[in-house]
Amino acid sequence: MHDFLAERFRNGAGYSALLLFLLLLAVSGSVSAASLDAARSRKLTLSAVQGYDRSYALAVKAVQAGDLVYVDLVSLSRALRLKSGFDGTELTISSGDGAAKSTCRVLAGNAFARFRYSAPAAKERVVQLRSDPVRWKKSLWMPAPAAARLFALWLDREVSYKPKEQRIDAFLWSAPPGSKNAVIGIVGEADRTVGLSGLPGYSGPTVITGIEVSELANGVVVRLRATGAKSVVSFLKPDAQGKAYLTFQKAKGDPSGIFRAFSRGLLREIRATPLGNGAIQVTLALDSDLFSVKSSDYRWDARTNSYVVSILSDVDVQELYRREKEKRIRQDLAQDLNRWKFNTIVLDAGHGGKDPGAIGAGGTREKDIVLNITRDLGAIIAREWPDVKVVYTRRDDRFIPLKQRGRIANRNDGKLFVSIHCNAAKNRSAKGAEVYILGPHKNDAALRVAMLENEAIKQEADYKKTYKGFTDEHLIMSSLAQNAFTLQSKEAARHVLAGMEKKTRINGRGVRQAGFMVLWTPSMPSVLVEAGYLSNREEEKMLRSRQVQKNIAEGIFNGLKQYRNGYEKQRVASGSDTRPKG
Numbered sequence: 001m002h003d004f005l006a007e008r009f010r011n012g013a014g015y016s017a018l019l020l021f022l023l024l025l026a027v028s029g030s031v032s033a034a035s036l037d038a039a040r041s042r043k044l045t046l047s048a049v050q051g052y053d054r055s056y057a058l059a060v061k062a063v064q065a066g067d068l069v070y071v072d073l074v075s076l077s078r079a080l081r082l083k084s085g086f087d088g089t090e091l092t093i094s095s096g097d098g099a100a101k102s103t104c105r106v107l108a109g110n111a112f113a114r115f116r117y118s119a120p121a122a123k124e125r126v127v128q129l130r131s132d133p134v135r136w137k138k139s140l141w142m143p144a145p146a147a148a149r150l151f152a153l154w155l156d157r158e159v160s161y162k163p164k165e166q167r168i169d170a171f172l173w174s175a176p177p178g179s180k181n182a183v184i185g186i187v188g189e190a191d192r193t194v195g196l197s198g199l200p201g202y203s204g205p206t207v208i209t210g211i212e213v214s215e216l217a218n219g220v221v222v223r224l225r226a227t228g229a230k231s232v233v234s235f236l237k238p239d240a241q242g243k244a245y246l247t248f249q250k251a252k253g254d255p256s257g258i259f260r261a262f263s264r265g266l267l268r269e270i271r272a273t274p275l276g277n278g279a280i281q282v283t284l285a286l287d288s289d290l291f292s293v294k295s296s297d298y299r300w301d302a303r304t305n306s307y308v309v310s311i312l313s314d315v316d317v318q319e320l321y322r323r324e325k326e327k328r329i330r331q332d333l334a335q336d337l338n339r340w341k342f343n344t345i346v347l348d349a350g351h352g353g354k355d356p357g358a359i360g361a362g363g364t365r366e367k368d369i370v371l372n373i374t375r376d377l378g379a380i381i382a383r384e385w386p387d388v389k390v391v392y393t394r395r396d397d398r399f400i401p402l403k404q405r406g407r408i409a410n411r412n413d414g415k416l417f418v419s420i421h422c423n424a425a426k427n428r429s430a431k432g433a434e435v436y437i438l439g440p441h442k443n444d445a446a447l448r449v450a451m452l453e454n455e456a457i458k459q460e461a462d463y464k465k466t467y468k469g470f471t472d473e474h475l476i477m478s479s480l481a482q483n484a485f486t487l488q489s490k491e492a493a494r495h496v497l498a499g500m501e502k503k504t505r506i507n508g509r510g511v512r513q514a515g516f517m518v519l520w521t522p523s524m525p526s527v528l529v530e531a532g533y534l535s536n537r538e539e540e541k542m543l544r545s546r547q548v549q550k551n552i553a554e555g556i557f558n559g560l561k562q563y564r565n566g567y568e569k570q571r572v573a574s575g576s577d578t579r580p581k582g
Helices: 002-008 017-025 033-037 073-079 144-155 317-339 366-384 402-411 444-459 472-481 483-503 537-544 546-573
Strands: 044-051 054-060 062-065 068-072 083-086 090-095 102-107 112-117 123-128 134-136 139-143 158-162 167-171 186-191 207-216 219-227 233-236 243-248 267-276 279-286 293-301 306-313 344-349 389-392 416-423 433-438 508-514 526-533
Touching (some): 033 134, 073 083, 112 144, 279 306, 366 389, 366 546, 416 546, 483 526
Parallel strands (some): 433 508
Antiparallel strands (some): 044 054, 068 139, 102 112, 243 279
16 A cells, blocks of 8 residues: 555655545455455446437446455446556556546555546546455456446546446436536645645636536536636526526626527526626526526636536436437438438430330331320429429430439439330230339230330340340349339339329220339339330320320329329328428
8 A cells, every 4th residue: 555655656745644644544445356256247237328329338347245246447447438558556547538638547455546637737636445446357346336436536427336237327428517526535636737735826816717618418517717816706596587696706807708698408698797896797597498407506616716607407317318319310310211302203215216116007116105205294293393303314316225224313313213115016906004113024924025125225235245144033133122112113103004094095904013124223113104005006096196195194193193192191101391292
C-alpha cells in the first residue's frame, strides 16, 4: 500500500496529511487470490446505453466467492469499449482521445484509484475505493458493486450493479443531472495548471465568460463559465410558469453572449438581465406545457469556476428511449417506403427498327402498332398523373436490344415496367389479349409466345455471345430474382387485362407466365402485354385502327390506376404518409 505513494504518487508530496492517514488506515474488503481460485464462474451481463437508438449488451467475466460476485476489470473495460493495459500490478484504462481523454489507474491490493483528465482543465483526482482490487489470472478483480462505483466516479455516468438481474447497467449517454460524482470519494485533488496545493484559488471581479448547455434525455444542465472570485449567488427553483432564476450579487457579463433560444426540449430560453449595483439575473424559461419538472439543483464547480444549474424532468427515460426508437424506425421505414413511391413508370414498345416483330396477313407490323399504343398510354399518364415520370425505352422506330431495355428501367428507378406487344400464331383462329409475367411457362402455348418474342435477340450483334447459355436454369434464376415483385406483377397484370377488356372488343385470354427475356433485367414489378393477334384477320383489322389503339392504351391505364390505388394503400398501411391518387 505504501508503494502507491512511493512509486505512483511521487509528485503528490504536497497533499494533506489526511491522504497519508487514509492510506495507512485503509482496510481491504477483498478476498485473496487464493480464495478466487475456489470461486465458481458466474454469468454477468453489461447492458449499456449510448444514445436514443444506440444500446448493446455484452458478457463480462465474473466469478462468485462466497457472497460476493467479482468482476474482471479488464473484461468490464472492454465491454464498456474502453482501452486498457495491465502490467501485472497496475491497470490503466483510457476513455476518449485528444482534449477529451481521461485515464483511470488502479493497483493490485490498493484501495485508491487515480483519475487524470485532459479537459476541461488538466487535473487529477485520488479517490478511495470500497474494496482493494485483487490480482488474479492476469487481471484485476473487484466486487461487482465496487467495480460499478469505480467507473461511475471516473466517467461521471450512471453505472450500477443489479444483483437480482445479474447485470451491470451503464448509462453512457450523458452525466446524471446534478451529478455529484466529481466530489464523491476524493481524498486528494491536483490541478496541474496551478500545482498540487489543492483546489485553485480565484480572485478578482467575477466575470461570466461563456455558457454551455447540455440537453439530456431526462433534463438539462446549464453551465455558466466565469473568471475571478466566487460570487454570492441565489437560486430560485422553477415557478408555476416554468421560470427559474440564478441571481449573481455582483458580476459582469455580456447579456447578448448569454442569450440562448431553443425550438424544442425542456429548455426554451436563457436570458441575462442586469439588475443594477453590479447584480445580474439569469432567467431559465422552461416548457412547462410539455414537461413536468421533477427536481432542480444549483452548485458551484470549484474545479472549473463554473455556476451549474441542473434540472431534471419527470420523465420515464426508458419510455423515452422506446418512443424515440419507434420514431427513428418510422422515419427509416418512411424513407425506405419513399424509395418505392409510385413516381416512375417505364413503357417499352416491343421490337422496332430492323426488328418488325410479328407481321399480319395484311402487312401490319407489330412494331408500328405497339409504338402507337405506347405513345398513347404515355400521353394519358402524363395528363392524369403529373406526379409520375414516364420513361420510354424507345419513342420512335429504332432497335433497342432486350437487355438494354431492362437497364433503362433500372437506371431510372422505375416502379413498374410495362412491355407492349402484339401476338401471332400458326393457328389463324387464335385471338384475344394476354398479359404475362416472368416465370417458367406452364403450358406449350405460353412457351411458343415467349419463343416468338425472344426471337428479337437474333437482331442483335453478337447475340450468341450475349445470350450464351440461356436455359431453363437461367430462367428459373431470373424468376427467383423477380420473386420479390411477383405478387405486385400479378396484381398489375390482372388489372391491366381487366381494363383492356372493358375498353375493347378484344376478349382477354388471362394472365400467364413465361420466360420473356425482356423481363429478365428490370428490378421492379414487370408485365408484358400482348394486345391481340395479328395472325387473326379480324384482330389485325381492329389493331390497325387508331381508335382501337387509343382504347387499348386507355384500358391499360385504367388497369394501372387500379393497381396504383392498391399499391399506395398498402404503403399508407405500412406507415407512409402518401395518399392514393385517382
